[in-house]
Amino acid sequence: MMMQEIAEFQSQYCSNLDIKRICSFDYELIDEKTHALYHQSPRFLYVRKGKAKFMVDTELYEVGKNCLLSILPWDCTEVIEVEEPLQYEIIKYNYEVVANMLHSIVVENTGEMPILKKLEVTPVITLNDHARNEIEIIFSKIKEEVGIESVMEKMEHESYHEILVCTLVAQIITIFCRETDANRMVPKVLAEPGDPRALILRYIYMHLSDKMTLDKLSKQFYMSKSSISKYILEKTGLSFNELLNEMRVTKTINYLLYTDFTLEELASIVGYVDAAHISKVFSARMDDKIGNYRKTYGKVLHVGKIRETKQDYKIVEYILRNFSEDLTAHSVADTFNISLIELNKALLLQVEKNFYDFLNLTRINKACEFLIETDMEITDIAIGVGYNTVKTFRRNFVQLRHMTPSEFRNNVSMQD
Structure with missing residues (x-):
């Protein structure tokens, strides 16, 4: 395997100067094509000048002046060709903190795509004049508040700094989503039409609490375990388990910085076996004991009374364990003594879906396993995963x- 085939990993921190920061600002220039890069922290790129072909996961975009790019955790990007040097402003932000804030104040309409999902589906837009003016003002405010990262000057922040930068990032997301609704920029080329492999790493990161395994990935992407392992090794230079630990440590750091979860609770959230497991992996990766790290950096932030989400994970776990039962939004809300609005907020935060969308997805995923792995009748599968009628299923x-389920059984098989 040639080294240039391995993608680089960008740092999990928003700032290399101060790892406690939840947002940073800088200028960057790209004047030649790049190797593939996996981003552990999200960012917005606002292009001021230039023209280039920019790959985000499986889609190739022609980006230029007034383009705004949204890159999410474990998205893979690569500049394929530079026609004119690309000059842009970049804002990195902490995904967990901003997502938590958004979900704590926003209730999505049933059937509408969640806000953060829109950033995943459409990562590149071209701004109209009005949106461009708004974005330039917000980027300028963030620069004034956090300073310029490459200047390497430590800023003294005024009170409510975290609240201000979070709301400014939320404004960027709002503008991005509004423009997405009206102005989708269609990719010029698909790198590998229909090939889902570039999405594997982001899927793993977003489902760490499910105790991810190669078996689960194989069923989700309809690929053999060996082909998934080979792809991960070729792209990252890491084995599947090494990649899992890299992602888990990244997510663990976020929770150590911004919550007071116990190690046992963190183990469940991030997909470890128990507190001993999380301590062992963290120490090996960070060359520091997890307790020492938390004493040094822990609980640095309480943004606008962002609520702790221990119960949210229990709700997700409850649905995953009981999806085949006669669950309703009311019954689950009653089980946890919360309102329907609180139930949907919790699920939107954790899985980016409301109750019924998440329940249906869980049931259909299990049905797909039955269709591939067994000869069960479709009626029996429908009832087995929790549907009352075959028609609804x-x-x-x-x-x-x-x-249809029959077409799926006949046409879908594992790819080697």
Whole structure:
């Protein structure tokens, strides 16, 4: 395997100067093509000058002046060709903190795509004049508040600094989503049409609490375990387990900095076996005991009374364990003694779906396993995953898989 095939990993911190920061600002220039890069922290790029072909996961975009790019955790980017040197402003931010804040104040309409999901589906837009003026003002305010990262000057922040930068990033996300709704920039080229492999790493990161395994990935992407392992090794230079530990440590650091979760609670959230497991992996990766790290950096931030989310994980776990039962939003809300609004907020925060969308996805995913791995009758599968009628099962299956259960069984097989 040639080294140039391995993608680089960008730092998990928003700032190399101060790891406690939740946002940073800088200028960057790209004047030649780059190697693939996986981003552990999200960022917005606002292009001031230049023209280049910019790959985000599987889609290739032609980006230029007035383009705004949204790159999420474990997105893979690569500049394929530079026609004119690309000059842009870059804002990095802490995904967990900003996502938590957004979900604590926003209730999505049923059937509408969650806000943060829109950043994933459409990562590049071209700003109109009005949106461009708004973005330039917000980027300028963030620069004034956090300073310029490359200047390496430590800023003294005024009170409520964290609240201000979080709300400014939220404004960028709002403008981005509004422009996305009206102005989708269609990719010029698909790198590998229909090939889902570039999405594997982000999927792993977003589902760490599910105790991710190669078996689960194989069923999700309909690929053999060996082909997934080979792809991960070729792209990252890491084995599947090494990559898992890299992602888990990244997410653990966020929770150590911004919550007071116990190690046992963190183990469940991030996909470790127990507190001893999380301590061992963290110490090996960071050359420091987890307790020492928390004493040094822990609990540095309480942004606008962002609520702790221990119960949220219990709700997700409850649905995953009981999806085959006669669950309703009311019954789950009653089980946890919360309102329907609080239930949907919790699920939007953790899985970016409301109750019914998440329940249906869980049931259909399990049904896909049965269809591939067993000879069970479709009626039995429908009842086994929690649907009262085959008609309801079939309707939900078609909505999510764009084919009937029978077509899925006949046409879908594991890729080698």
